Amino acid sequence: MRPAARRRASVAIALVLLGARGDAFAQGNARNGLYISKAAGCVGCHTDTRPGSSPFAGGRAIDTPFGTFYGSNLTPHRENGLGKWSEEDFRRAIRLGERPDGTHYFPAFPYASFTGMTDGDVRDLWAYLKTLPTASTPNRPHELRFPFSWRFLVTFWKWLYYKPGALAPTAKASAMENRGMYLIRTLGHCGECHTPRNTLGGPKSDRFLAGGKLPEGRTPNLTPTRLKKWSDADLVKFFKSGTTPAGDLVADNMGEVVQNSTSQLSSEDVAAMIAYLRSLPAQPEETK
Numbered sequence: 001m002r003p004a005a006r007r008r009a010s011v012a013i014a015l016v017l018l019g020a021r022g023d024a025f026a027q028g029n030a031r032n033g034l035y036i037s038k039a040a041g042c043v044g045c046h047t048d049t050r051p052g053s054s055p056f057a058g059g060r061a062i063d064t065p066f067g068t069f070y071g072s073n074l075t076p077h078r079e080n081g082l083g084k085w086s087e088e089d090f091r092r093a094i095r096l097g098e099r100p101d102g103t104h105y106f107p108a109f110p111y112a113s114f115t116g117m118t119d120g121d122v123r124d125l126w127a128y129l130k131t132l133p134t135a136s137t138p139n140r141p142h143e144l145r146f147p148f149s150w151r152f153l154v155t156f157w158k159w160l161y162y163k164p165g166a167l168a169p170t171a172k173a174s175a176m177e178n179r180g181m182y183l184i185r186t187l188g189h190c191g192e193c194h195t196p197r198n199t200l201g202g203p204k205s206d207r208f209l210a211g212g213k214l215p216e217g218r219t220p221n222l223t224p225t226r227l228k229k230w231s232d233a234d235l236v237k238f239f240k241s242g243t244t245p246a247g248d249l250v251a252d253n254m255g256e257v258v259q260n261s262t263s264q265l266s267s268e269d270v271a272a273m274i275a276y277l278r279s280l281p282a283q284p285e286e287t288k
């Protein structure tokens with residue numbers, strides 16, 4: 001190639017690259033969205049556990065004391081997925097727990113944690129969901145015990161227990177602890193299982209991560225009361241592989257969290273989660 005032609009070619013390439021970057025910026029960064037979806041474990045609740053099920057096509061049963069919920073189809077299918085949604089509809093679902101028609105989602109969709117997401121991460125998640133292959137699986141109705149089947153009751157639940165808004169960093173915490181707080185409180189929604197709840201299903205926020213209850217049994221206390229016996233290396237190994245210091249492999253709920261989320265995180269993010277867990281006030285074990 002002669003120099004002038006080469007220069008023209010490189011200008012053209014630069015313009016293409018710039019154009020691509022401009023688009024990626026306007027539409028959100030789907031690659032970061034994929035990472036955020038892993039940190040948040042979206043795939044677990046939104047994929048049927050039967051072998052061969054399409055990822056994010058919904059149908060996953062989620063057992064709670066209030067009945068069984070089924071995760072929805074999040075693929076861009078126009079009738080049965082999110083194909084007709086705008087980015088604003090998505091932002092409202094994540095940030096406010098509201099459906100496009102303004103009614104409430106059940107808090108089995110952990111929007112009480114996800115509300116803390118940054119605007120950039122919400123936008124990137126949406127960009128990622130739009131890249132998913134379309135699946136036509138229709139949403140399965142939840143099977144809830146009366147009176148919990150009343151969506152309307154969620155109004156009161158939200159009123160009592162829900163505070164929408166992006167999570168603010170703590171001024172006296174280090175940047176690493178704040179990143180860990182975001183990963184644990186907001187994305188990883190660890191408190192949904194590890195914080196005790198009252199009879200209305202409201203988290204006891206002053207007992208954050210002190211150990212909760214699931215239909216299958218208790219979840220451990222994640223504050224230093226219990227985890228001080230684990231070294232940082234123990235915790236890294238656990239988050240990467242699900243193996244405890246005693247050599248047991250976690251199963252079921254936490255096994256899934258490790259597989260879908262914590263084992264997919266960067267080493268920096270795992271270290272940040274550990275730093276945050278270490279900074280929590282030690283809480284006595286929940287006995288009730």
Ligand code: HEC
Nearest residue numbers: 037040041042045069070071072093104105106108109110
């Ligand atoms: C613990 C299980 C769980 C996790 C984790 C979860 N969801 Fe869901 N999600 C649900 C349930 C259950 C519903 C249905 C709620 C309802 O019908 O009120 C739902 C509903 C939704 C909806 C509304 C769908 C519709 O058709 O109206 C969107 C959007 C959504 N989830 C996105 C996400 C994203 C994005 C993530 C990850 C950041 C995520 N969810 C993680 C359980 C979960």
Ligand code: HEC
Nearest residue numbers: 184188189190192193218219220222226250251253254257
């Ligand atoms: C869907 C519910 C659920 C979620 C969400 C969840 N956990 Fe767990 N976790 C459990 C259960 C149940 C156990 C007990 C597993 C066992 O004993 O086999 C557990 C165990 C653990 C343990 C081992 C503690 C011990 O003393 O044995 C750690 C550490 C842990 N979880 C951290 C986390 C972190 C960090 C998050 C968020 C990224 C998280 N968990 C999210 C249910 C959950």
